Amino acid sequence: MPLVRVRDVSQVFANGVQALGGVSLDIGVGEFLSVLGPSGCGKSTLLRLLAGLAEPTAGTIDWPQGRPDLGFVFQEPTLMPWTTALGNVALPLKLRGQARSEREARAAEALAGVGLAGFEKSFPRELSGGMKMRVSIARALVTEPKLLLMDEPFAALDEITRRKLNTDLLALWERTRFTAVFVTHSVFESVFLSQRIAVMSARPGRVRSELAISAPYPRTETFGTSADYAALCRLASAQLSDAMAA
Amino acid sequence: MSARFIAPVLMGIFMLVLWEGLVRAMAIPPYILPGPILVAKTLVSDWGTLWPALVVTLTITLQALLAAVLVGGALALLFSLSRWIELSLFPYAIILQVTPIVAIAPLIIAWVDDVDVSLLICAWLVAFFPILSNTVLGLRSVDRNLLDLFELYGASRWRTLLELRLPAALPYFLGGLRISGGLALIGAVVAEFVAGSGGRASGLAYRILESGYQLKIPRMFAALVLISAAGIAIYLLLSLISHLLLRRWHESALGEER
Ligand SMILES: Nc1ncnc2c1ncn2[C@@H]1O[C@H](COP(=O)(O)OP(=O)(O)OP(=O)(O)O)[C@@H](O)[C@H]1O
Ligand SMILES: [Mg+2]
Numbered sequence: 001m002p003l004v005r006v007r008d009v010s011q012v013f014a015n016g017v018q019a020l021g022g023v024s025l026d027i028g029v030g031e032f033l034s035v036l037g038p039s040g041c042g043k044s045t046l047l048r049l050l051a052g053l054a055e056p057t058a059g060t061i062d063w064p065q066g067r068p069d070l071g072f073v074f075q076e077p078t079l080m081p082w083t084t085a086l087g088n089v090a091l092p093l094k095l096r097g098q099a100r101s102e103r104e105a106r107a108a109e110a111l112a113g114v115g116l117a118g119f120e121k122s123f124p125r126e127l128s129g130g131m132k133m134r135v136s137i138a139r140a141l142v143t144e145p146k147l148l149l150m151d152e153p154f155a156a157l158d159e160i161t162r163r164k165l166n167t168d169l170l171a172l173w174e175r176t177r178f179t180a181v182f183v184t185h186s187v188f189e190s191v192f193l194s195q196r197i198a199v200m201s202a203r204p205g206r207v208r209s210e211l212a213i214s215a216p217y218p219r220t221e222t223f224g225t226s227a228d229y230a231a232l233c234r235l236a237s238a239q240l241s242d243a244m245a246a
Numbered sequence: 247m248s249a250r251f252i253a254p255v256l257m258g259i260f261m262l263v264l265w266e267g268l269v270r271a272m273a274i275p276p277y278i279l280p281g282p283i284l285v286a287k288t289l290v291s292d293w294g295t296l297w298p299a300l301v302v303t304l305t306i307t308l309q310a311l312l313a314a315v316l317v318g319g320a321l322a323l324l325f326s327l328s329r330w331i332e333l334s335l336f337p338y339a340i341i342l343q344v345t346p347i348v349a350i351a352p353l354i355i356a357w358v359d360d361v362d363v364s365l366l367i368c369a370w371l372v373a374f375f376p377i378l379s380n381t382v383l384g385l386r387s388v389d390r391n392l393l394d395l396f397e398l399y400g401a402s403r404w405r406t407l408l409e410l411r412l413p414a415a416l417p418y419f420l421g422g423l424r425i426s427g428g429l430a431l432i433g434a435v436v437a438e439f440v441a442g443s444g445g446r447a448s449g450l451a452y453r454i455l456e457s458g459y460q461l462k463i464p465r466m467f468a469a470l471v472l473i474s475a476a477g478i479a480i481y482l483l484l485s486l487i488s489h490l491l492l493r494r495w496h497e498s499a500l501g502e503e504r
Contacts, residue, residue: 048394051394051398052398053394053397053398070398072394072395072398074391074394074395076391078389078391078392078395080392080410080413080414081495081496082413082414082416082494082495082496083413083495091395091399091409092399094409095396095399095400095401095405095409096399096400123494123495124495125495125497
């Protein structure tokens, strides 16, 4: 039984733009799924629908086991500048009414989990782009969600930081096995991270093809430089070209 | 510190020396243009009349500013909570703002018996709009994604206002406050002039009028100096408050630290 069943979901905005044109997709429990597609194909729109931040114009989104707790990582860090890293990470707990001492302890733990122990008292402006993104991930994970939705979280980062964060993300996922939906327009990233890739066509977006990546975890630099990896990237790239041409 | 501070001070000293020098060299009589030294002497000798007048003007200014913060802030909150309230009231706020205060001050002074209250209303009218419009803008300029995040975690409207909209609006509010501080003083002085020319005595502006009638020009200058000094003091004080509140996180407060 999948965690969520998306069927023929379309989304038309008030200005008449059709972002999604019949997306169908199942996402399994504990799965790491990447959604790969060109810019403007409706990836963010799909994530917002999954998060319940908008209602689809047509089609259905079913949660056979009920709506899970979820975390959301935006394309930008989206931190509140007036509070510290700890305050930002503790926000979801605060909004749930958790007591200060408890939520700060858990937030500190989550920060340590993304390698930011010692930066609890830093304000966002005192952190680098990559560090801010980690804070954002820690905030999404602090509630220990069953489902983590990520919208091109590393798109704005340099290659080195991005690689490091990819590895860290996989380590986190292997530890707790939440369900991960990772939106990206990078073929390499999607192949490196996920168990399955859903390739979307240009707007109005729909899932044109799916690609299973059966390489075992933990995936390390060795996988990233292997011939298998290169072949899979080529395959995914070809599917993306097909989807864009269609 | 260095150049930013020294340059204007040197410039000021130079201008004062030039002024004094010209007044002396051309033997300009004090009832046309008093030199800075005479103005300073008058400031000291007439302190007994000027100080109470300054206190009156400053009291009105600060009360008006406080009222502007309360009413402007409260209206901004209402506007952010209800689009309808905003649509129906905002045009009138703009009308109040664009109507010159000199034009309505006589009416207000005639309608309200208590001079101080009428002056307070005038100063408030001039001061409240920047706070209102800036705060409304600030409450609106919240990061969309942060709003989504709050929705995702089921935050109530009230909670979102408290934890997200208010802090996000703070820098805008403080910007409005700095403008309003100067405007409140201007409003108070203008209203005092209007009231003074109608024979109702109050504050520094009345002293200026009175000195004009009596050709006590040095005293007039001394009163002017006090008004400017009060304006500068208000601006510096509000800037300091703003800096203290924002220095940990807001870009505007960072420039001075780097
Ligand atoms: N609120 C909105 N109102 C109107 N149109 C919108 C809205 N949000 C998105 N769109 C449009 O819907 C389309 C899909 O947008 P979306 O943000 O989902 O794309 P995306 O795949 O995430 O792109 P990117 O990779 O560049 O982030 C775009 O053409 C965009 O202009
Ligand atoms: Mg997007």
